[in-house]
Amino acid sequence: MDNRPIGVFDSGIGGLTVVNALVKTLPQEAVVYVGDTARVPYGNKSTERIQQYSEEITKWLIKQGCKMIVVACNTASSQALDGLKSKFDIPIIGVIEPGIEAAIHATQNHRIGVLGTYGTIRSDAYGKALRKLNGNISVISQACPLFVPLAEEGWVSGDVPETIAKTYLENIITSDVDTLILGCTHYPLLKTTINKVMGGKVNLVDSGETTAAVVRSVLNKLELYPENGKSGKIFCRVTDSVELFESLAGRFLDAPISNASHIDIF
Numbered sequence: 001m002d003n004r005p006i007g008v009f010d011s012g013i014g015g016l017t018v019v020n021a022l023v024k025t026l027p028q029e030a031v032v033y034v035g036d037t038a039r040v041p042y043g044n045k046s047t048e049r050i051q052q053y054s055e056e057i058t059k060w061l062i063k064q065g066c067k068m069i070v071v072a073c074n075t076a077s078s079q080a081l082d083g084l085k086s087k088f089d090i091p092i093i094g095v096i097e098p099g100i101e102a103a104i105h106a107t108q109n110h111r112i113g114v115l116g117t118y119g120t121i122r123s124d125a126y127g128k129a130l131r132k133l134n135g136n137i138s139v140i141s142q143a144c145p146l147f148v149p150l151a152e153e154g155w156v157s158g159d160v161p162e163t164i165a166k167t168y169l170e171n172i173i174t175s176d177v178d179t180l181i182l183g184c185t186h187y188p189l190l191k192t193t194i195n196k197v198m199g200g201k202v203n204l205v206d207s208g209e210t211t212a213a214v215v216r217s218v219l220n221k222l223e224l225y226p227e228n229g230k231s232g233k234i235f236c237r238v239t240d241s242v243e244l245f246e247s248l249a250g251r252f253l254d255a256p257i258s259n260a261s262h263i264d265i266f
């Protein structure tokens with residue numbers, strides 16, 4: 001039994017898609033969410049910088065008394081997760097492993113597409129992990145950086161997002177993948193457009209949903225569930241403007257947020 005909150009962090013607001021999946025799967029858990037809105041985006045930063053930011057936030061969340069850390073950001077998961085696991089003595093879960101397990105499960109033809117930020121695609125973290133699990137898997141990856149501002153603008157359907165998606169997905173469409181990993185916090189918001197552009201023929205894997213299932217099984221295994229009758233709250237902490245975060249949060253999260261506030265961690 002453990003009533004302490006789960007710490008979740010992301011480069012900014014997009015990780016709320018992971019929180020959304022978490023609260024649906026585990027409504028009794030309290031969540032402290034850190035959005036590093038002052039330093040977003042991570043997607044085009046160096047590995048060293050992403051590792052430094054991820055460490056700073058993890059330290060802060062541990063100081064707040066979190067029982068577990070979820071790295072909701074794909075870019076941070078792809079480049080900082082191993083370092084965090086070796087430095088901190090607390091369960092730390094990223095979004096890559098849960099995503100690849102779901103993709104391996106879904107694919108029939110062993111051809112899997114991966115979409116992500118420049119950093120995630122550069123690291124080839126999804127590709128490496130997929131090929132490690134199954135050497136016969138072919139992975140076709142594509143960075144789609146413009147999907148992030150589109151999702152934040154709420155511009156997720158219509159001609160402009162469709163044209164951008166068609167351009168990014170050209171190689172993926174012709175490569176005969178049957179499964180596509182949405183390897184970025186923001187991309188689930190564009191699911192309908194991506195599905196349309198892919199001709200409605202591929203399995204779309206949303207890492208947020210699969211991560212929530214992994215968190216549940218780790219809590220179970222380590223007996224870290226809160227006591228019965230608890231109902232969780234989401235506490236949001238951001239490194240830049242609270243107002244902007246609050247005005248965009250509803251696009252990413254169905255549940256209400258309590259007391260978003262600013263923090264200084266660097």
Ligand code: DGL
Binds near residue numbers: 041076120183185
């Ligand atoms: N949260 C990032 C990710 O999932 C996307 C935004 C960014 O580039 O920081 O990769």
